[in-house]
Structure formats: C-alpha cells, structure tokens
Amino acid sequence: MLKIKELHANVDNKPILKGIDLEIKAGEVHAIMGPNGSGKSTLGHVLSGRPGYEVTAGSVEFLGKDLLAMDTEERAHLGLFLAFQYPVEIPGVSNMEFLKAAVDAVRESRELDALDTVTFMKQAREACSAVDLDQAFLKRGVNEGFSGGEKKRNELLQMILLQPTLCVMDETDSGLDIDALQVVAKGVNDLRNSERSFLLVTHYQRLLNFIEPDHVHVLSAGRIVRSGDKSLALELEDKGYGWLVDEVA
Amino acid sequence: MPELLTPLKEQGSPGWLRERQQAGQKAWQASPWPTRKTEAWKYTSLHALDQDFSAATQSQANREQLKLDVPQLGGNMLVFVDGFFRDDLSNWSETTGLEVARFSAASDEQAEVIRSRLGSVVDQGSHLFSSLNDANLDEGVFVRLAANQRVEEPIQLVWHSTSKDQAFAVNQRLLLLLEPNSEMSLMEHFSGQGLAFTNGISELILEEGARLTHYRLQMEREDAMHIGGVHVQLGRNSVLDGFHLALGSALKRLDLVINHRGEGAECRLNGIYLLRNQEHADYHTCIEHAVPHCSTDENFRGIVGGKARAVFNGRIHIHPQAQKTRAELNNRNLLTSTGAEVNTKPELEIYADDVQCAHGATVAQLDEGMLHYLRTRGIGADEAQVLLSYGFINTLVDALALAELRDYLKTFLAEYFSAEYEDKARLMRHLK
Numbered sequence: 001m002l003k004i005k006e007l008h009a010n011v012d013n014k015p016i017l018k019g020i021d022l023e024i025k026a027g028e029v030h031a032i033m034g035p036n037g038s039g040k041s042t043l044g045h046v047l048s049g050r051p052g053y054e055v056t057a058g059s060v061e062f063l064g065k066d067l068l069a070m071d072t073e074e075r076a077h078l079g080l081f082l083a084f085q086y087p088v089e090i091p092g093v094s095n096m097e098f099l100k101a102a103v104d105a106v107r108e109s110r111e112l113d114a115l116d117t118v119t120f121m122k123q124a125r126e127a128c129s130a131v132d133l134d135q136a137f138l139k140r141g142v143n144e145g146f147s148g149g150e151k152k153r154n155e156l157l158q159m160i161l162l163q164p165t166l167c168v169m170d171e172t173d174s175g176l177d178i179d180a181l182q183v184v185a186k187g188v189n190d191l192r193n194s195e196r197s198f199l200l201v202t203h204y205q206r207l208l209n210f211i212e213p214d215h216v217h218v219l220s221a222g223r224i225v226r227s228g229d230k231s232l233a234l235e236l237e238d239k240g241y242g243w244l245v246d247e248v249a
Numbered sequence: 250m251p252e253l254l255t256p257l258k259e260q261g262s263p264g265w266l267r268e269r270q271q272a273g274q275k276a277w278q279a280s281p282w283p284t285r286k287t288e289a290w291k292y293t294s295l296h297a298l299d300q301d302f303s304a305a306t307q308s309q310a311n312r313e314q315l316k317l318d319v320p321q322l323g324g325n326m327l328v329f330v331d332g333f334f335r336d337d338l339s340n341w342s343e344t345t346g347l348e349v350a351r352f353s354a355a356s357d358e359q360a361e362v363i364r365s366r367l368g369s370v371v372d373q374g375s376h377l378f379s380s381l382n383d384a385n386l387d388e389g390v391f392v393r394l395a396a397n398q399r400v401e402e403p404i405q406l407v408w409h410s411t412s413k414d415q416a417f418a419v420n421q422r423l424l425l426l427l428e429p430n431s432e433m434s435l436m437e438h439f440s441g442q443g444l445a446f447t448n449g450i451s452e453l454i455l456e457e458g459a460r461l462t463h464y465r466l467q468m469e470r471e472d473a474m475h476i477g478g479v480h481v482q483l484g485r486n487s488v489l490d491g492f493h494l495a496l497g498s499a500l501k502r503l504d505l506v507i508n509h510r511g512e513g514a515e516c517r518l519n520g521i522y523l524l525r526n527q528e529h530a531d532y533h534t535c536i537e538h539a540v541p542h543c544s545t546d547e548n549f550r551g552i553v554g555g556k557a558r559a560v561f562n563g564r565i566h567i568h569p570q571a572q573k574t575r576a577e578l579n580n581r582n583l584l585t586s587t588g589a590e591v592n593t594k595p596e597l598e599i600y601a602d603d604v605q606c607a608h609g610a611t612v613a614q615l616d617e618g619m620l621h622y623l624r625t626r627g628i629g630a631d632e633a634q635v636l637l638s639y640g641f642i643n644t645l646v647d648a649l650a651l652a653e654l655r656d657y658l659k660t661f662l663a664e665y666f667s668a669e670y671e672d673k674a675r676l677m678r679h680l681k
Binding site: 076092 | 617618619621622623625626628629630632636639641642643644678679680
C-alpha cells in the first residue's frame with residue numbers, strides 16, 4: 001500500500017529525514033517510535049504535503065501512485081489521513097459544515113453523490129457516540145476551545161466519517177488521560193480491517209498496549225535504526241532509547 | 250471643492266428647513282476642503298467627487314426595473330429611491346406609541362421637535378459633510394417612540410439609488426428619538442450600483458433607559474459613493490447594540506460617533522467591511538466617554554482583496570470625569586491578495602485614571618496552518634479559502650439577534666465569497 005524509499009526531507013533548509021525506507025501492506029499496523037527530535041512528526045507532515053516540508057530525495061508510492069506529485073487534497077481523496085498531534089482551531093467554521101465539506105469532497109473525488117443532510121447528520125451523530133464526544137461539539141467552531149482530549153477525539157471522528165485507507169496518527173496519545181486513550185484505541189481497533197493500514201507515530205509504548213502493532217520501527221536522527229515486532233516496543237519501554245542510539249552511533 | 254450644493258428651494262420647504270439650509274450652506278462654503286494632509290482624510294481620497302453632480306430626480310421605475318433586491322426583514326419597511334419616498338414599495342402599519350414622519354409631512358408638533366433636536370447630536374465643526382447635508386436638506390425621516398413602549402418588529406428604512414448616465418447627489422437624513430425606557434430595532438439599508446453620491450446623516454437619541462438595536466448596511470456597490478455619519482447620544486442607563494456592514498465601492502466613508510452622556514450607558518458595536526477589486530471603504534469611529542460608569546465593546550473585522558483599500562480608525566476618548574469606564578476596541582483584518590491594503594489605527598485618549606481599556610488591531614493573511622488542515626481532509630484549496638474567509642466574519646453574523654437578517658446575510662455572504670470562482674455553486678454548499 002505504502003512504499004517509502006530513501007526519503008530525505010528538509011525543514012527550513014535543515015535535513016531532518018535522512019533516508020527512510022518503509023513498506024506498509026494492506027491491513028498492517030506499524031508503529032514508529034523514537035526520541036524527541038528524531039523526525040517522527042516530520043514524516044507525517046511530509047506524507048500530508050505540508051508547505052515548508054521539502055522532499056530532497058527519495059520516493060513515496062501510495063496505492064501504486066506517486067504520492068509526492070499530488071496536492072494535499074488529492075492525497076486525502078486517495079485515502080490518506082493524517083491525525084494531527086496538534087489539531088488546528090478554526091473559529092467561525094462550524095465542525096458540522098467542515099465535516100460535511102470533507103466527506104462531500106472525498107465522495108466527489110470518487111464520483112459518488114454528496115450525502116443528503118439527513119443521512120450525513122445520522123452518520124455524524126453515530127460517530128460522535130463512537131468517540132464519546134457530545135453532539136454539541138458538532139455545532140462549535142472546528143476544534144475551537146476544545147480540550148486536548150476533545151481535539152484528539154474530533155480527529156478520530158473525522159477518521160470514522162472519511163473511512164481512509166491509510167491512517168497516519170501523529171502522537172495521538174499525547175495529552176490523553178487513560179480513559180480518553182481507551183476511547184481512541186477502541187475507535188482505531190474498530191476501524192482495523194484487512195484493507196486498512198495504520199502508521200502510529202508515538203514516543204511512548206503506552207498506546208501500543210491498547211493498539212497492538214504488527215511492526216515496530218525506531219527512528220533516530222532521521223533514519224530507521226531498528227525494526228521488529230511488538231516486543232521491540234516493550235524492550236524500549238524497559239531500556240529507553242539511549243542504548244539503540246548509542247549502538248547505531 | 251466640487252459643486253455639490255443644490256440650489257436653495259425658496260418654495261415648498263417649511264421656513265425652519267430653509268433656515269437650516271442657509272446655515273448649512275454658509276458652513277459648507279466656509280469649510281476648507283480636505284486634502285491628504287487633513288488627518289481625518291489621510292487615507293481616503295475625495296477624488297471621486299471631482300465630477301459634475303446633478304440633483305436627484307424622482308424615478309417611476311418598478312421593483313424589477315430598479316433591481317431592488319432588499320428583502321423585507323422586519324414588520325415595517327419604508328423605501329426611498331434616489332431620496333424620494335416610494336409609497337408603492339413600502340409596507341407600513343400603525344404601531345402603538347411609534348411615530349414615523351417625513352420632514353416634509355410632519356405635524357406642527359413634530360416639526361417643532363425636529364427643529365429643536367436635529368443637529369443637536371452631530372458636531373458640525375468636525376464633520377464637514379453634515380454641513381452639506383444641512384445645506385441640501387429638503388427631506389428626512391423622523392422616528393419617535395413614546396416612553397415605556399416596546400416595538401418588537403424592526404423598522405427597516407431602505408435607501409436605494411438608481412443607475413443613471415450622470416452622477417447625481419442624494420441627501421439622506423434620519424432623526425430618531427427614543428423616549429425614556431422605550432425599546433426598538435432600526436435598520437438602515439443602502440443599496441444600488443450607479444453613480445449616486447449619497448450624503449447620509451443619522452442622529453440617534455436614546456433617552457434614559459432606552460434600548461436600541463441599530464443595523465446599518467451600506468451595501469451599495471461599484472460606482473456608488475457614500476459619505477455618511479451616524480451620531481448617537483446615549484442617556485443614563487441606555488443601551489445601544491450596533492451592527493455595521495459596508496461593501497466597498499468607488500468611495501465609502503462612515504463616521505460613527507457615540508456620545509456617552511448619561512451614567513451607566515452601554516454600547517456594543519460590531520462591524521464588517523468587505524472589499525475587492527479597486528474598492529474603498531473607510532470607517533472612522535469615535536466613542537466619547539464624557540461621564541462615569543459607561544461601557545463600550547467595539548469589534549470590527551474586514552476582509553480586503555484585489556487592489557482594494559480599507560481604512561479603520563477607532564478612537565476612544567475618555568474624559569477626565571469618566572471614571573470607571575470600561576472600553577474595548579478590536580479590529581482584525583484579513584488580506585486575501587498582495588495588492589490589498591488596510592490602514593488601521595486604534596486611538597485611545599484617556600484622561601481618567603480609574604478605567605479599564607484595551608485595544609488591538611491585526612492585519613494578517615489566510616492562516617497557512619488552517620488551509621493545510623482543511624486540505625488534508627480532502628477539501629480543495631479554493632473551497633478552503635472560501636470557508637476560511639467566511640469563517641473570519643461568521644462569528645459576528647452569528648451574533649445578530651435578528652434571525653431574518655442573519656439568514657439574509659449568510660446567503661449573501663456565501664454568494665459574495667464564492668463569486669470569484671467559476672464553480673460557485675459547489676463552493677457555496679457548505680456555508681451556513
């Protein structure tokens with residue numbers, strides 16, 4: 001589904017990613033772990049096509065297409081979803097209208113008719129209860145004044161409505177208390193199927209207690225320095241990142 | 250100085266109007282013409298007035314011919330076309346305690362009130378164009394609400410200007426008197442695309458405990474020129490809720506002056522200005538806090554695109570005796586093109602020591618982070634821009650108390666923001 005080859009990327013002319021190789025197959029859950037500043041979040045931003053993140057070498061193929069040649073919205077149309085570490089607040093644009101605009105845009109790209117308001121409202125309300133978010137949040141500005149946990153649940157709400165093929169989740173566990181973490185994990189686990197893949201970016205092993213990964217990778221100084229199964233995450237929890245970083249250096 | 254005076258009418262006007270015309274003429278002719286060096290006109294050129302203006306003539310055209318698309322948003326609507334009252338386009342029913350009279354048709358008692366109160370709120374010395382308004386004064390609207398009366402449905406005054414080949418001048422005047430503890434809503438709605446120069450002065454007097462919701466929509470487009478003044482006097486414990494909207498045009502300027510004259514008065518002002526192409530719009534607001542224990546909350550937002558220029562000057566003047574004043578002024582601007590320009594200046598002049606005051610002004614472009622976030626959800630760049638522009642002012646529209654106006658403006662704004670795009674219908678569908 002996703003093939004990243006020798007990916008190099010700069011932020012403000014400073015190299016952050018220095019040759020990432022990663023392949024994710026349909027239905028797999030991959031976790032990328034690593035110390036602060038290793039480039040974890042940069043990878044998510046590069047995949048989403050964020051301005052200011054400049055790819056200097058390498059390639060990314062998504063469902064057989066050149067991801068890096070596409071506009072941000074085209075990537076979303078194809079089924080890429082980035083759950084933000086810091087979801088953006090947009091006062092004045094209601095969450096409901098935003099969600100409808102997103103769902104309609106993705107459906108339109110697939111030559112499906114826009115959902116009628118009643119059907120959409122029903123889906124949105126169901127998604128609200130799935131992520132344990134009061135329906136009142138649909139009427140507020142996008143993420144406006146939401147707590148950290150509410151923002152993360154709103155990201156999951158969007159994921160449920162958009163039904164993406166590949167979900168990149170950037171530090172979804174940061175700022176979540178244990179109850180919220182369980183809600184988010186359940187939401188993700190409910191979305192897991194043989195067609196849909198996940199890339200979880202996380203600093204801590206904690207999230208992986210709730211969402212069990214098929215593969216774990218450790219990112220350090222812009223490269224993947226170790227890959228393994230879920231036991232690697234436990235080892236990191238035990239020993240920290242220092243030994244791996246030192247070992248590679 | 251352009252020739253904007255109409256010949257004095259020796260016939261037809263009551264004597265008190267003629268006296269006022271003569272005094273206005275004198276004041277107008279004695280006033281120096283503003284230039285770029287005149288502080289109050291530094292960023293607004295009066296160049297558009299350098300043409301020949303004829304006097305307005307009465308139009309017989311019907312609603313369709315006039316392209317009059319102002320909907321009735323309240324209970325009573327009075328329509329003026331090029332300054333002339335049009336009974337056939339208006340809709341009026343008697344309301345207890347409420348008087349609405351044209352100056353030309355006022356009773357003797359009403360004329361006496363108009364004579365004594367008209368011009369009592371506007372400070373002519375610092376408002377040149379109010380002298381011109383006096384000089385050309387042959388008609389106006391007088392609204393009076395009796396003490397303790399409450400009128401639910403808003404009164405809507407529509408001033409529409411027609412398209413003519415040659416520029417012409419329209420004089421518009423309003424005097425509103427809310428007697429103690431009365432309450433009502435009033436909407437002033439201006440429309441038209443043609444070469445009309447509207448010189449409009451409104452004086453609003455709120456006596457003790459009176460409450461007014463005032464809407465002023467200056468929606469003339471394209472070639473229209475408008476120099477207006479809204480001058481308000483707030484009595485003790487009175488409350489003003491004001492909402493202003495201006496679309497840019499060849500020349501547009503509004504001086505909004507609020508005088509807190511009685512303790513405990515409250516004033517809330519929200520405003521929106523939208524400009525594109527080569528348009529111009531200028532709001533000069535001035536809040537005079539002359540007595541203690543009054544408050545002002547002022548919030549204006551503008552979206553400026555193309556090569557348009559917006560001016561916002563927000564002055565709050567707190568006199569030495571106005572202790573315990575609370576005043577906040579906020580002006581935010583969104584520039585949607587590199588050629589657009591905003592000149593914003595908050596001006597706080599504080600001579601009392603026990604007051605709470607704050608002000609802020611920002612000028613920014615569309616937020617890249619917001620744009621990107623919307624696009625990661627599949628929303629195209631064009632639709633994301635429309636959503637964000639709309640969102641920038643939507644909170645002020647949402648705050649409107651009058652649901653009919655809110656709905657009307659939302660539809661209008663959705664059209665406005667998507668008008669520049671080919672795929673207009675698609676871009677409008679998510680704006681609510």
